[in-house]
Amino acid sequence: MHVAERISRLGTETAFEVLLKARALEAQGKSIVHLEIGEPDFDTPPNVIEAAKGALDNGFTHYGPAAGLPEARQAIADYMNKTRGYKIWDADNVVITPGGKPIMFYGMMAMIDPGDEVIYPNPGFPIYESVINFLGAIPVPLQLREDKEFRFDVADLEALITPKTRMLIINTPQNPTGGILTYDDLKQIADLAIKHDIIVLSDEIYSQVTYGNFKHTSITEFEGMPERTFVLDGFSKTFAMTGWRLGYGLFPKDMAKVVAKLQTNCTSCTSSFSQIAAIEALHDRTLPHVDAFLKQFEARRDAIVAGLNEIPGFRCLKPHGAFYVFPNITGTGMTSQQMADFLLNDAGVACLSGTAFGAYGEGFIRFSYANSIENINEALKRVRTAIERRL
Numbered sequence: 001m002h003v004a005e006r007i008s009r010l011g012t013e014t015a016f017e018v019l020l021k022a023r024a025l026e027a028q029g030k031s032i033v034h035l036e037i038g039e040p041d042f043d044t045p046p047n048v049i050e051a052a053k054g055a056l057d058n059g060f061t062h063y064g065p066a067a068g069l070p071e072a073r074q075a076i077a078d079y080m081n082k083t084r085g086y087k088i089w090d091a092d093n094v095v096i097t098p099g100g101k102p103i104m105f106y107g108m109m110a111m112i113d114p115g116d117e118v119i120y121p122n123p124g125f126p127i128y129e130s131v132i133n134f135l136g137a138i139p140v141p142l143q144l145r146e147d148k149e150f151r152f153d154v155a156d157l158e159a160l161i162t163p164k165t166r167m168l169i170i171n172t173p174q175n176p177t178g179g180i181l182t183y184d185d186l187k188q189i190a191d192l193a194i195k196h197d198i199i200v201l202s203d204e205i206y207s208q209v210t211y212g213n214f215k216h217t218s219i220t221e222f223e224g225m226p227e228r229t230f231v232l233d234g235f236s237k238t239f240a241m242t243g244w245r246l247g248y249g250l251f252p253k254d255m256a257k258v259v260a261k262l263q264t265n266c267t268s269c270t271s272s273f274s275q276i277a278a279i280e281a282l283h284d285r286t287l288p289h290v291d292a293f294l295k296q297f298e299a300r301r302d303a304i305v306a307g308l309n310e311i312p313g314f315r316c317l318k319p320h321g322a323f324y325v326f327p328n329i330t331g332t333g334m335t336s337q338q339m340a341d342f343l344l345n346d347a348g349v350a351c352l353s354g355t356a357f358g359a360y361g362e363g364f365i366r367f368s369y370a371n372s373i374e375n376i377n378e379a380l381k382r383v384r385t386a387i388e389r390r391l
Contacts, residue, residue, distance in 0.1 A: 011130030051280035068096030100247030116166035123357035150179030178319020307380035
């Protein structure tokens with residue numbers, strides 16, 4: 001059967017491919033520690049599960065509006081205003097989708113044309129580049145720099161802007177590095193976006209996963225940016241709801257209608273009972289669960305960073321957000337893919353090559369520390385033993 005040419009322009013998310021390889025090794029009897037998938041190992045808070053059960057009992061089993069249930073959209077708008085510290089959003093800005101990726105896909109489809117240039121972080125979430133290519137736009141990678149704690153240099157960004165630049169993608173806190181753009185970074189980016197009339201996709205899916213004094217700032221805080229920004233967020237990371245497939249976007253109101261129209265054509269709507277659960281997730285009574293998640297993530301981060309820095313040929317910065325570390329492995333003399341394959345097959349530790357996140361990821365690998373301390377310590381022991389044996 002013929003496959004359309006545009007499909008050849010789609011990339012993939014390597015984490016799921018590595019997971020498949022790891023499962024195959026497990027089926028052969030090999031023990032694998034899974035540090036490849038960016039999925040919290042916690043269960044969804046019980047009050048959220050109970051809300052979903054109640055919604056099913058109360059008849060939330062039917063179609064809903066394409067953009068989402070009005071009460072769920074309002075709850076999201078209220079939550080965003082509260083967590084970002086200002087009041088600019090209401091229900092008409094919100095579109096709720098089955099997971100966060102549709103927000104990225106619909107928003108980019110609605111706003112960029114073939115031949116437009118889109119600047120995106122590299123190393124970065126691989127689906128950015130995939131969607132840019134699929135839509136016939138031109139991907140322009142913007143390097144995240146280890147010496148800047150995996151932020152990019154704003155001067156580098158400015159040098160990439162041309163008359164064809166239509167969109168800039170930012171992700172803070174960032175996958176795969178855990179880096180966070182500072183307030184000053186974001187102010188300078190906002191000034192450039194306004195000066196050059198650039199749309200910004202602000203991926204804030206890890207907005208509530210920060211540590212210490214590092215807090216999330218949204219670029220929509222700056223004057224003139226809500227009108228040219230769409231924000232991607234969701235429930236998977238903060239509330240341990242990956243399998244619920246609940247994402248949302250905040251758009252200028254006229255663009256929210258366009259995105260809702262795309263949803264009508266693709267999925268009709270997001271499941272109604274899960275949106276009732278989403279409202280419960282955003283309630284203050286869920287916060288103790290989220291706080292407990294963050295405390296465990298921070299302890300895991302500290303453990304994995306300390307352990308990696310004791311391994312010959314590795315050096316690892318302490319990330320300020322998300323739940324990933326991105327150690328530099330150039331001191332081992334191995335490429336990123338060689339290291340990822342070696343650790344999976346010889347050490348029984350599943351991780352991702354830095355090049356799974358773009359060409360500027362060469363020399364790095366990514367571990368997710370969304371796993372137990374016990375498993376992290378076991379992984380560190382295995383990695384150190386395998387590396388010392390090889391070197």
